[in-house]
Amino acid sequence: MDTHLSNTAPAYDRLKQRFARIATLGEAAAMLGWDAQAMMPDGGSEARGEQLATLSGLAHEMLVAPETGALLEAASTPDSSAWDVANLRLMKRSYLKATVLPGDLVEALSRQSNACEMAWRQARAESDFAAIAPKLEGLLSLVREQATALSEVLSLSPYDALMDEFQPGIGAADAAPIFARYEAFLRDNLDAIEARQAAGPAPVALPALPIDAQEALCRDLAARVGLDFDHARLDRSIHPFCGGTPTDIRITTRYSEADPSNALYAVVHETGHALYEAGLPKDWRGRQPVGQACGMAAHESQSLSIEMQACRSDAFLSWLGPFLAERFGDHPAYAPDNLARAWRRVERGFIRVDADEVTYPAHVILRFRLEQAMIAGDLKVADLPGAWAEGLHALLGVTPPDDARGCLQDIHWYSGAFGYFPSYSLGAMTAAQLMDAARAATLDLDAALATGDFRPLRGWMAANVHAQGSLYGFNDLLRHATGAPLGIEPFLAHLRRRYLD
Amino acid sequence: MDTHLSNTAPAYDRLKQRFARIATLGEAAAMLGWDAQAMMPDGGSEARGEQLATLSGLAHEMLVAPETGALLEAASTPDSSAWDVANLRLMKRSYLKATVLPGDLVEALSRQSNACEMAWRQARAESDFAAIAPKLEGLLSLVREQATALSEVLSLSPYDALMDEFQPGIGAADAAPIFARYEAFLRDNLDAIEARQAAGPAPVALPALPIDAQEALCRDLAARVGLDFDHARLDRSIHPFCGGTPTDIRITTRYSEADPSNALYAVVHETGHALYEAGLPKDWRGRQPVGQACGMAAHESQSLSIEMQACRSDAFLSWLGPFLAERFGDHPAYAPDNLARAWRRVERGFIRVDADEVTYPAHVILRFRLEQAMIAGDLKVADLPGAWAEGLHALLGVTPPDDARGCLQDIHWYSGAFGYFPSYSLGAMTAAQLMDAARAATLDLDAALATGDFRPLRGWMAANVHAQGSLYGFNDLLRHATGAPLGIEPFLAHLRRRYLD
Incomplete structure (x- = not known):
């Protein structure tokens, strides 16, 4: 364990100690999260939920504590170390993002996203968008509050503030022209790619293996x-x-x-x-x-x-x-x-996670545009299935036969994750x-x-x-x-x- | 996560919340401890050590915090609930035991027992008691300090205060006559048991199984x-x-x-x-x-x-x-x-963990007597190998051929655990x-x-x-x-x- 620094140690050193402790709690949670997916018997889930909530609650308390703010105000780093300068900047950002959200919003988001995610499993199984729409509406309105609060402290647009949660340093204004260019590439080349593929032999499937x-x-x-x-x-x-x-x-x-x-x-x-x-x-x-x-x-x-x-x-x-x-x-x-x-x-398909590397970005572009519109208030939840079907058809020329293979296929929005999708294709690029x-x-x-x-x-x-x-x-x-x-x-x-x- | 109780909630309810959080950190640590033994690759041990130290450090801080003491002074429980009464009593005991030990003693104990345990692995492998004796002496003197401090707050003898760490509610004065009675039973019956066994057929070993x-x-x-x-x-x-x-x-x-x-x-x-x-x-x-x-x-x-x-x-x-x-x-x-x-x-053997249920208590009785003498200052570390050999001979009529099969066989003392051994045989009884x-x-x-x-x-x-x-x-x-x-x-x-x- 860390030896505790005295109150007279330099503020930045004390911050490093505080963030190290927060990071170590995160590591413990990461291991327990792996265990929950890979090892844990079903009967352990309630206690595990309690353990993870306690670890993240403690980490959050340490981050938003008034001492953290006071130390951040007092801290300075030697100009010579780019690592320390970047580290202190990231500490400040992390503190600002954690403190700007009111406690009752954080709690409401956590409760509503849990409830929506649970209900989504059933809605997807039954391809019943109407059943989940009210919950998604409630969640979306909380996410928009979150986006607004974050946007003020980050000086970003609300949607960019959400993207920042997943990939800082790149926003919709960067992604949109890249995606437009990709849409044009598909329009110009997808038919040719398919024709070339069709002209060759069909693949032989790999044999089964124990x-x-x-x-x-x-x-x-x-x-x-x-x-x-x-x-x-x-x-x-x-x-x-x-x-x-x-x-x-x-x-x-x-x-x-x-x-x-x-x-x-x-x-x-x-x-x-x-x-x-x-x-x-x-x-x-x-x-x-x-x-x-x-x-x-x-x-x-x-x-x-x-x-x-x-x-x-x-x-x-x-x-x-x-x-x-x-x-x-x-x-x-x-x-x-x-x-x-x-x-x-x-292959032009309906399902993002099954897509090849050529058509995959089309699935992302669709989601990127729809989620921007939802965050901006330009697309109502009730209109999502129609907009989805239309958008996919415009990009790939196919229409999902039902919502399970359409706007219900991904967990992201139903668990409150807006702004995540672009990362997949920006990552490929x-x-x-x-x-x-x-x-x-x-x-x-x-x-x-x-x-x-x-x-x-x-x-x-x-x-x-x-x-x-x-x-x-x-x-x-x-x-x-x-x-x-x-x-x-x-x-x-x-x-x-x-x-x- | 627990909803936080306000500062005006009854003290006992706030204590329950605090102890629940401490217990949940203990649960997280228990899972990570299992993982370290059953799953973790060797390269994970340093980070795991950090995680476990952080969890136990936080739990300790929550337990010894002044608020805990103030709440314990203020708390009362409804007389009608025996469970709450017992719970509050155990909370107080836990707080007293945690606060009575000075921080530098806790730290020294942790450092010295780690060092001694590491060195013991090598000493046992080489059957070299002299190599470990100075470290064990240092550790023993810290354990005696610990026993003295605990004994004051628990109103127990120093050795009983150590036993209390493992099995509260039973001390040397309870165990000694029971063990003396068992020694007499062995003296009177072990030969007959062996004779009866020798008169029967030899056991057929179980066949190997994948x-x-x-x-x-x-x-x-x-x-x-x-x-x-x-x-x-x-x-x-x-x-x-x-x-x-x-x-x-x-x-x-x-x-x-x-x-x-x-x-x-x-x-x-x-x-x-x-x-x-x-x-x-x-x-x-x-x-x-x-x-x-x-x-x-x-x-x-x-x-x-x-x-x-x-x-x-x-x-x-x-x-x-x-x-x-x-x-x-x-x-x-x-x-x-x-x-x-x-x-x-x-079978009369040298190794406790290999012993049958008849001779096992002899191994425990030996350790019980030797550790009492060490804690009382009546047995010097340097004299341990001789006392061990003599004691085992008196109890079972056999003498270990070396210290690896004698006083170096168990990890307990070398990791600072004195007062643990009696639990094994008291448990059998x-x-x-x-x-x-x-x-x-x-x-x-x-x-x-x-x-x-x-x-x-x-x-x-x-x-x-x-x-x-x-x-x-x-x-x-x-x-x-x-x-x-x-x-x-x-x-x-x-x-x-x-x-x-």
Whole structure:
């Protein structure tokens, strides 16, 4: 435990101690959260809820305590340390965001989002939007209050203030033109991509594999990508995720005997997240705000550069195909060309989480526009199903057959998370831009992938992204790593190379 | 999370809220402690140490805060509720014990016991007592300070104040005559027990079983004994234990393919502990002091009544033998008579944790006498190896060949735990006394065990022990359950029936 600093210690040192304690409570909660998904028997959920509420309640109390405010006013950092300067700035931001929301709003949000999320499960199962609409309306009105309060203290628009919760440093004004450009790309190219795909052979499905064999394969591939099992575990849960703490990472996946692809790609995806967490700056990670990852889009760039950019590349598949054949016996599905066809198939669908990398951004663009309109008060909850169907048709030319496959498919809004969706596609675009820079800096990156070797890729990401923590804002991180703020061209070039050339 | 009570709420209600929060932090720590033993990769240990220290530090701060003292002075409970009266008494006791120790002593104890425990691992591996003696001396002198401080506030002798940490309500003056009586019993009967055993056939060892099969068996037996897997898990760890919380219990064991007995008996033992935790009073458990188990001896009585009393009884073995034969195929080892010979073998050995139920108390008596002498200042650390060898010889007629198998075998003293050992044997004696009462109250208890049915035993223990929490002190719990305070006769009668008749 920390030795307590006396009241005469410099204010910034005392703040660091306070934030370290808050971060440690967060780490304890992260482990308990993993356990709840991966290990806990059902009967433990009530007590676990109490434990997590107590930990977050204590952390919140420590953050908003008047002493925190007084120390922040008194604190100064040596000008010479960019890390300390950024850390103090992030402390202030964190304190402001936590103190600006009235306690009864926080409580109402927590209660209403719990209730709405519970009701959503049933509404989705029964594809009954009308049943959930009143609860979503109530939640939306609280989220708008939250957005207004945050917007004042952050000097951002209400919607940008919500985006800031997930990826600070990038707002609707940055995302909108990028997404408009992507919409045009789809309009101009999706038919051609499909025609080219239709002209080739149909993919051969991968043969079924016993789950133990899949798990061993996932473990080997995760280690090859870079997961250090002295500091990590791989377990099972209903939804794959990356949890735990930087030195004790817990990734999960789910297995289906009939379809080994899902588990495999979930694991390399989560391993991308894991590498980011494990690679955060040692002196700050798990202790101080500046030691955290730079945001959700940055995080998604790391999972997608592994899953989409590297693990679905021709180079890597040329290694993986023979590796699978040697391990499980020859099968036509393991031909690298076939793996590419199976794992890079483009299809206009209704479901975001099932979408390929070409159509995925269309699902995000739809949600980005609808949630902006809801936060602005321009779209009523009652009109959401119609707007959804229309919007999806405009983007992809398909119409969901029901609301379960339409505006009820994602948990986000029903749990109060508005402003999250853009991070997914901004992450995909960031991944492409980072990969270009990594390739330019590392001559042998693809040659290494073609031997199943991730070290050059991992090394570049570790130095240019992971080890930077939250030293920079989002676009400054990209400027340092790639020479430019986020742009869409690298992603479009990647798609053209992969799906059109 | 708890709604915060206003400052004008009755003091006792505010205390309950405070203690509930402290208990919830303890629950979080219990889950993280289980994870550290059963799941955590080695690389997570440093961060886990930080998490656990932070949780216990916060809990301690809440307990010793001046507000706690002020509320305790102001609090009163309705006379009509024995539970509230007991709860308030236990709150006061807990506060007094936490506040009487100076902060620098607590810190020194924590540092010295960590250092001594680390050094002990090496000293035991090399059987080098001289290497650890100075660290143990330093630790002992701090423990004596602790005992003196506690003794003043508890109005107990220093050694009794240490015993009180593990089993409140029973001291050296209670244990000493019981142990003296047991020493006499051994002197009078151990030779006869061995002679009777030698006259019978030698036991046939159980055949090896694949570990998966052992695990499935352990799971089935634990469920049969009464473990509810909606509120529990069974996993693996280096040392078997029962952890977690009353609604989310985590028991562990270890497996050896060659010897299925160890895992099996560890699991039924830990299941006994688990039933106690799961059966604690619903309105108080995991939240208030009165909702906790009554102490370590009481806890051990529950594991031993399952493991030693029930699961090694003729009645249960008459069911288990055919059950094993049906499950794994006929084998001479599975004959109930042979199981009894294999699992009730008496042997004078050097190692406490390997001892049978007849010689086990001798190991405890030795430690009880030596630690009293050390706390009183009558035995110097340097003289411990000699006193140990002499003492064991006097009790069992054997002399350890080295200190690794002598005074270095147990972790307890080297981690600062003095006063713990008596609980083991007092628990065995308590188990026998409770079993007698359970048999008298429940006509079909053994008939049920002979069909593999633990419900009558479990039901009686649940009502008479588990559901009582800490409502009574140790001997009052026994008076209510059995009509008398702890005595040794039921245990001696049990041993006579099992090993001499």
